[in-house]
Amino acid sequence: AVLAPGSLTGLEQASAEELNADNGEVKRIRSHCRACGKMECPIWVSVKNGRVIKIEGDESAISSHGNCCCKGRGAMQALYHPDRIKYPMKRTNPKGEDPGWVRISWDEAIQQAADGLRKIVEDPKNNGWHSIKILHGTGRTTTYATESLPAVVGTSNQGSTAGQVCKGPRIASGAMIAYASPHWVASNDGAKCFFQWGTNQEVSNYDTAGKVAAEMKSNSEVSICVGPRLQNLGKECDYQLHLRPGTDDALAQALINVIIQNKTYDELFIKRWTNGPMLVVDDLEPSGFAWTNKYEMPGAYPLNIRTRLLKESDMVEGGSPQKFAVWNARQGKVTFFDAPSGLWEGETGPTYPDPEKDCEVLHPSYLTPEDDNYDDTAALNTIDPGFPEALNLDPALEGEFEVTLKDGRTVRAVPVWQRFAQRVAYWTPERAAEHCWLDADLIRETALAYSKEPGMGGIMYNLPIEHTGNATETCRTILCLSGVTNNIDTFGGNRGSDLLYFLYNTYFQYHTPFVDNKLTPDQSGQCAGAVGEDGTPGAGRFPLIPWAGQVGNAAIFHDQTTCTDQIMSGKPYPIRGMISCTGSHFHSGNAVANWEAFKTLDFYLGWELWWTPTIELADIVLPARHFLENTCVRASQNGEGGFGAMVKIVEPMAESKWDSLSLINELAPALGAPWWPADKSQVPFLGQFGDAQWPTEEQALDMSVITMKPMDFMGGHVMQAGGPTELGLDGAPLQFDSYQDFCDKFQEHGQWSLKKMSPFGYYKRYLWGWLRSVEGYFDSESEDFMVTGKPGPLGFPTPTGKFELWSTVLESYPADTQGVEREVGLEDDYLAALPIVREPYESPYQTPEVYEEYPLIMTTGHRNPLYFHSEGRQQPYMRELYPVPHFQIHPDTAAQLGIEQGDWCWIESRRGRVRETADLFAGIDPRIIEADHGWWYPELPAPKHGWDLSNVNVLVDQYAQDPVLGSTTLRAYLVKVYKATPENCPDGHVVPRDPDTGIEIITSGDDPRLREWMPLTEEEKEAL
Amino acid sequence: MEAVNMELQWPLVVFTTFICLSAGTFGFISVASMKKEYARIQLPGLITAFAALVIGGLASVLHLQTPARYFGQFGNITSGINQELIALGLVAITMVVYFVRLRRKGDVGRAVKVVSALLSVVLVLVMSHSYMMASMPAWNTILLPLYYLLDAASLGALVMALLMAVCTEDDTACSKAIVVAIAAVVLLALAVVAFAVFFCSLAGAGYTQAMHVDLLTVPPVDPASIGERMLSGDLAMLFWGGVVAVGLVLPLAALVVSRKAPRASVGATATAVVLVLLGGLAFRALLYCAGASLLVY
Amino acid sequence: MQYAIVTECNKCVCCYACTVACKVENNPPLGNHWTKILRVGPNPINEGDTFPDVEMYYLPMKCQHCRTPECVSVCPTGASQKLEDGTVQIDKEKCIGCQFCVMACPYDVRALNKETKVVEKCTMCEQLIAAGGQPECVSACTGGALHFGDLDDASSEVSKLVAEAGDRAHTLPDVGNGPTNIYILDKQKWRL
Ligand SMILES: Nc1nc2c(c(=O)[nH]1)N[C@H]1C(S)=C(S)[C@@H](COP(=O)(O)OP(=O)(O)OC[C@H]3O[C@@H](n4cnc5c(=O)[nH]c(N)nc54)[C@H](O)[C@@H]3O)O[C@H]1N2
Ligand SMILES: Nc1nc2c(c(=O)[nH]1)N[C@H]1C(S)=C(S)[C@@H](COP(=O)(O)OP(=O)(O)OC[C@H]3O[C@@H](n4cnc5c(=O)[nH]c(N)nc54)[C@H](O)[C@@H]3O)O[C@H]1N2
Ligand code: SF4
Ligand code: SF4
Ligand code: SF4
Ligand code: SF4
Ligand code: SF4
């Protein structure tokens, strides 16, 4: 039966009854897909006789243009899968064996879970809630309560392990030098330049719909693709840079270098909005101030900024450490920029562009009003009018200036830009070509094509660059490339997401529902990786992790490697328990080390849909709902600004529940942890929800929409520029009186475009103050509290208030290099503030002796359209098309190794070995292979389900980490490959099989086991 | 890993082999019996030919997934399979006519014999023609009817020789029959050689050709590789052992031996029949291995 | 009238959306597919080139609804037919599963359904086009590579695409069967 009375859905009750009526009619319901955690494409779901029969893309969707990939189309095979977890279960056998699951009631399960967790928390040998680890995987809108639980109970070991290897570095490096998550490009704008760097969104839909990526490419003037092999859409690009894995940092510097040499950068942006003109004094004791990125969240994690940038406090007694010195070439003297207020010396208030003169309304470039998904949104573009004349200011970018310090010394100061140019000058195209295995002319031509004019388009720099051991540096260097060519927050540029700034009150999707960040800096500094060996908060190898978590949207994390070590060693404090809601042991760090560690935990509670290997280590398992059984608010992650609902289409299977809600209003009460404060008067938007401490599903959902308020549009300022201001049905502001109302309107309207709403509709928000919120935004004492929509100071939310070519955060927190020297090309002094190139931990140049025995560079994880990481291996329509794991290898290399197409081979690193099948692919460098990730075999028995047979993260060195944020090196390490033979396979069988039972894996589409996984209707079941 | 080939359709392999046996035998006895020395083998020959026809026919029906549906809907008269059926039917009718005449009058008129022989040839040609498909470059060659004709001829001559040895006392005629059989098998061997040369000349493109994106575990069929595979690769056993040794060399040896004392070496001649039959099966299996569509889906 | 699918190969990104959409819509048995993607290459751009001077393209494959289809001429029962609208269809009531059509198709796009014992292939989604819709794979196409229409109507979108493409328009190798689906390839060398 569909839609029990009283359930919250996108349909009115009447239609629910209609659906129940067995009339064979087909109903189409609007929703959002979540068969992957990324795009969450708006879809149409067809239901007949209460059963989902078809899923298609919603053509009217502005974010995805009707995209619906194979996973979305086949999602009902997951929904109706016979092997879904249906009831709460409890283990009866020791961990590491078949768990012998027995069914228990929900009440029993929650009670036992609370007892199990409390026992650990209350044990004096442990460190309270810090001894419980959260394991959360990648993007699942409906599971984010797990990410807020730490704030409720107070554990620092929070978040998604996935975040550390996925988006965490991009979001945090963005927040360090510009703003959070600027890697998101509003691709539906249609930029002049299509620039994919380490990504293939046409199949990964990350976070641009494959369809939109393909359209964007087709409609671009210039197209560039950076990645080691011939890619699906990349193969069509004008410039294809097939670089050696893990050398993106050097390539980025070389491209910037060419642009600087040719002066094709955007000088005005650099002078006015970057810290390029700020003066550096080598001969200066770094000094500074405590800085919290307080625009983000209450109780923000303070950073201790210590910089050699010249400040008023260095020159004048009692001067401000946040006023930065710049050489005014017009007046031949130093002038100051005050970072907190965003004002130049002599300014009394922000100077906004003139809406009449400087603004223009833009529409997506390649769609016409006849197109279904034409977004009639007029986005407001601003042409930077330059420095106010009254300032008589022209900041110098080059030169050497003598300045006198307050101690009387006269020292030499040079602009950051000059230093920056010197740093990248090392990377001539020739040098980079040799280092990256590229062609020097190709590097040169690519740089010039991209910088042909300012604002050609954003760089979509995605996942792989976070996986090669220098994540933070690589991300920020690429962002600098986008910055110097004025592609930051421009039409089709590196836009980022506005969620935090605009949809503050519909924070629902990431912190379900609104939870105050109650972790004090002392608490969050205790997370694995940030805690010192002696237990001092924030004194560990990765002191920036707690700060990164705070700016990180969903990419909140602790260090997976250290955490696993802590589980095993108990030092500096023991971690004994785990709560998982999505996530797995084989996706970051070393899979074997994690498995062994998780096996020893005293108590592990998890929600799952499937009997995955990781969940087989749990003590209590709770059944989670499929996305077609759940509802929640959905805002597109990327810069497109789509907004709508995921709708509950069918009743949940058996006893499955919405994981987040059962955590909020069942587990939290059992732990005695109030989710909402009893006194809500001091919390914005909560007042109207009475004194309930644990919201019901209805309250939580209502909370997510009725709090949306029309914005205060700068006193009507922007409307004169033709900036659109209305949103919603019939031009009414987007406002809902209940969740049901929201869903009803969504059914009628489809996805809304937030670009119709200020400040989302603005480009170059730094010109308007929309990137920095006013002080007091989160401060209940302030009169601006409760008010949203007021702009803050102009510029960027960074310590210097500018886009930081010189990163004061990285200068203050130089990376932990563990004594491993990997820096390449430092001709000047070591300066952590400027971009750094690092050789991968294991490479032909870093470890030539290892290269002798392991002569191939491994990169992993290019997305398989059919599977979402480890998901989908039991869905017949996916598995039949791609039954076994593959790795790509050049035919010449394969020939040397005696390997033929389809051969099972061993891939071996210094850490371990796994088997995958060879795909002879002439589009990859003969010195490189690329292997599938995420494999396990649901057809093999518990507890391992064969994960160690083919999962590529068995090969990973968990200690080879990004020195800033700790991201695991999942790509760019050394391996050898050899054909699997009966002699070199442990059980004499080349095709992997379960070592105990001898059961073989599924290797073909007509394996009868796939038939058993087909969903059956009631009639079909009866007919059996 | 093995390459994907056309699925080997055993019923069709058996069908074509036995049709060759049947038509060859029928053809040979019709022609040979025009000479008196060979008249005595007509009845056993006819029975053999008819039995082979029935076995072949049954095999082909077995190949249909829903045979019952077939009869009654002869939707497309010009299709190869229907032409085959017609030819097969005509041959069967002719055999019956032949049989009835033989029983009634002791012998059959020249006209019937000529018709029988011609129809036998036509049956083999029609049958081979239905496999000469433009879609299968390895089959779409004049060598195919040639091979089938010579296979039919070899089998027919062999059966004739065997029956002569069993049914008559005329050593000279027996020896002659064996000589004819030897000649037929030698020609068959030449056809096989021609086929081998043809296979080796098929064009292909190595790893550069179209490749399944879904079934990467299975190498694309490279038509060019069939020559190499049969001469020295995974099909070498089938070719050298099955087609050449079993199907050609051994039977020739057996025939050479039996030629001296045909009636004393009935066993050797019988063995030769079986060997050529087996060789034919092996060669057809090889044809299926070579038979890849222009593009493999 | 000749309904056909025109494919812009350069836009195909090998995402399998068409393959899976076809399965959901038409339910062929597990292991069978009515449309698949072939990878052509990577091949040297010019004779003797090596990586990175290689090129490839994807070839979405399905029944080509030929003008003089061999599969129809070999079919003994008349189950396989060429219809008025140019599509080639199989009458499941008549099919005896002899599979001669499977052998006769130059592209191997037909397969026996082992459950129903009849041969099946792409139907051009006759149930959808009859109702004025588009084939499911065409609506599903991520890259916008697939286009459906009447090639005999010079004013149709597909005819215009083909006319515009000129010598960049190709068919699969024709051995007298006259394949109607057209493949447009801009950048790479057609290698079939
Ligand atoms: N070698 C290599 N390793 C990689 C990568 C790579 O490219 N190469 N990629 C990395 C990246 S980017 C990421 S994001 C991670 C992903 O790592 P994970 O997020 O751990 O991976 P998944 O397999 O997607 O999901 C884990 C589990 O979540 C469960 N799940 C799905 N939906 C729900 C739900 O609604 N509720 C609950 N309770 N559970 C659910 C799934 O069944 C699955 O078992 O992998 C990383 N690992
Ligand atoms: N179907 C499907 N879609 C997914 C996922 C999935 O599992 N399946 N996972 C989702 C998740 S969580 C994420 S994070 C995204 C990731 O999606 P993307 O960002 O698109 O990343 P990948 O597909 O991992 O890799 C993209 C390309 O980078 C290349 N590459 C490999 N090594 C390097 C290198 O060192 N440098 C450069 N420049 N390129 C390299 C690879 O060859 C590959 O073609 O996909 C999301 N979408
Ligand atoms: S990209 Fe993701 S959200 Fe979009 S249809 Fe595919 S699985 Fe669903
Ligand atoms: S492609 Fe094959 S099945 Fe389709 S019409 Fe042509 S010959 Fe027949
Ligand atoms: S299998 Fe069916 S459709 Fe194909 S030729 Fe035989 S009867 Fe005709
Ligand atoms: S036209 Fe229809 S039947 Fe043919 S491949 Fe496309 S979806 Fe399948
Ligand atoms: S849906 Fe389109 S882009 Fe995707 S594989 Fe099929 S034809 Fe290619």
Ligand SMILES: [Mo]
């Ligand atoms: Mo990810």
